[in-house]
Amino acid sequence: MDPLIHLEDAGVSLGGKPILRHVEFELQPGQVVGIAGPNGSGKTTLIRVLATLLRISEGTGSVLGADVNSDQVFRVRPSIGMIGHNPALIGELTLLENLIHIARLAGVSEERVGTVLEVVGLAEASDRRADASSFGMRRRIEVAHLLLTRPRLVLLDEATSGLDNSAHELINALRDRTVADGGGVVMVSHDQKRLAETCEEVMGIASGRLVNVQ
Amino acid sequence: MSFWGQTLEIARVDLRVERRLGDTLRIVLPFAVVALMVFPLSLGIELAVIRRIGPAVFWSLGILFGMQVALRQSVADTQERRDLHALLGVDPAARFVGRMLSGGVLMLAFLVVLFIAMVLIYGPTLPPGSWSTVLIGTVLFSIGLTELGTLAGEVTAGLRNRTALASLIVAPLALPLVIGASQSLEALSRGTGILPWVLLMLATDLTLAVVGVGLARPLEEATR
Numbered sequence: 325m326d327p328l329i330h331l332e333d334a335g336v337s338l339g340g341k342p343i344l345r346h347v348e349f350e351l352q353p354g355q356v357v358g359i360a361g362p363n364g365s366g367k368t369t370l371i372r373v374l375a376t377l378l379r380i381s382e383g384t385g386s387v388l389g390a391d392v393n394s395d396q397v398f399r400v401r402p403s404i405g406m407i408g409h410n411p412a413l414i415g416e417l418t419l420l421e422n423l424i425h426i427a428r429l430a431g432v433s434e435e436r437v438g439t440v441l442e443v444v445g446l447a448e449a450s451d452r453r454a455d456a457s458s459f460g461m462r463r464r465i466e467v468a469h470l471l472l473t474r475p476r477l478v479l480l481d482e483a484t485s486g487l488d489n490s491a492h493e494l495i496n497a498l499r500d501r502t503v504a505d506g507g508g509v510v511m512v513s514h515d516q517k518r519l520a521e522t523c524e525e526v527m528g529i530a531s532g533r534l535v536n537v538q
Numbered sequence: 539m540s541f542w543g544q545t546l547e548i549a550r551v552d553l554r555v556e557r558r559l560g561d562t563l564r565i566v567l568p569f570a571v572v573a574l575m576v577f578p579l580s581l582g583i584e585l586a587v588i589r590r591i592g593p594a595v596f597w598s599l600g601i602l603f604g605m606q607v608a609l610r611q612s613v614a615d616t617q618e619r620r621d622l623h624a625l626l627g628v629d630p631a632a633r634f635v636g637r638m639l640s641g642g643v644l645m646l647a648f649l650v651v652l653f654i655a656m657v658l659i660y661g662p663t664l665p666p667g668s669w670s671t672v673l674i675g676t677v678l679f680s681i682g683l684t685e686l687g688t689l690a691g692e693v694t695a696g697l698r699n700r701t702a703l704a705s706l707i708v709a710p711l712a713l714p715l716v717i718g719a720s721q722s723l724e725a726l727s728r729g730t731g732i733l734p735w736v737l738l739m740l741a742t743d744l745t746l747a748v749v750g751v752g753l754a755r756p757l758e759e760a761t762r
Contacts, residue, residue: 377625379759410618414619
């Protein structure tokens with residue numbers, strides 16, 4: 325079976341400074357991999373490469389069959405879902421309007437928006453503006469986004485930081501459903517202990533280099 | 539979703555955000571109208587001069603404050619939002635055209651109100667056929683300035699002094715639009731043809747549209 329992600333000797337330099345070096349990484353369908361590392365170790369850069377939002381300067385790589393350094397990435401991007409450090413929402417729109425905007429652009433039926441809002445527990449607060457909502461609520465809307473669009477590859481960059489237990493359960497439910505659909509999940513965090521609880525394999529990253537730790 | 543579906547969705551959301559924030563009509567427009575009043579106040583009762591300079595002041599303020607309208611999206615466009623659209627498969631060219639559409643509508647509304655205010659304050663003697671000429675000029679000016687603002691926003695995406703840099707790009711490149719718009723009205727007063735000036739603005743708009751759509755994807759990737 326073709327891997328969802330395959331990076332071989334990949335490196336990324338930004339502004340002439342190497343951020344990732346000699347990265348070897350593979351993700352198979354149905355796999356959940358965690359990457360733990362301290363701040364500034366290159367976790368977010370790696371996630372952006374896996375999301376095809378950043379090109380590699382050295383080595384080779386493919387995501388969902390698309391060469392990460394080619395225009396093939398435009399074809400596979402809609403099959404990638406990412407929750408990053410900062411919630412990717414339009415602050416001036418309500419939570420409901422944000423999801424409708426996402427549903428329309430993703431070509432998903434707007435009728436499902438109400439259902440996912442129920443699932444993430446925000447049906448009652450859906451008319452609240454995103455910039456007036458708490459961090460936890462905005463995170464839940466991002467989970468709702470991924471439940472709505474059902475991407476094959478889910479990338480979570482410190483997605484559980486600052487969340488309560490019920491939000492953790494939502495993230496776990498998202499992970500389980502992606503795996504059940506034959507997709508893959510990469511979780512990145514500085515919290516190695518939590519990653520060990522939720523991922524079948526945990527790797528470490530330090531100074532831009534990946535190492536196996538579990 | 540089709541290219542035009544994406545375009546209209548981007549424009550629809552932009553206009554909804556603008557309706558909530560009211561930056562253009564509640565902040566930029568009142569400032570521009572106040573600026574219109576400065577010239578008659580400083581010139582005193584020189585009514586003939588005031589009547590004469592009205593259209594020129596309109597276009598000068600149109601470019602100055604219009605730049606604020608054109609660049610308003612660059613300020614709001616965050617890396618997260620760009621990533622969101624990229625991962626939803628939005629064509630960068632559709633994003634460009636969508637922003638151009640929403641910005642163009644706002645710019646047109648802004649300029650129309652500003653022109654009416656100029657007529658009321660300055661009382662210019664407009665030659666016959668002026669209104670249609672002004673309308674054509676305003677539409678072409680609005681499209682061109684919005685295209686420039688959107689393009690400058692894309693070029694400067696991710697840079698620290700983004701708004702200031704974008705203004706530096708827009709100001710000199712908007713000269714053909716200012717010249718075309720102001721000279722078309724002047725040509726009408728002199729009884730000469732307006733076609734060359736309309737064609738100048740049209741050519742500028744078309745060139746910017748081609749450049750904007752053509753460069754949308756490479757620019758979005760390069761500034762990520």
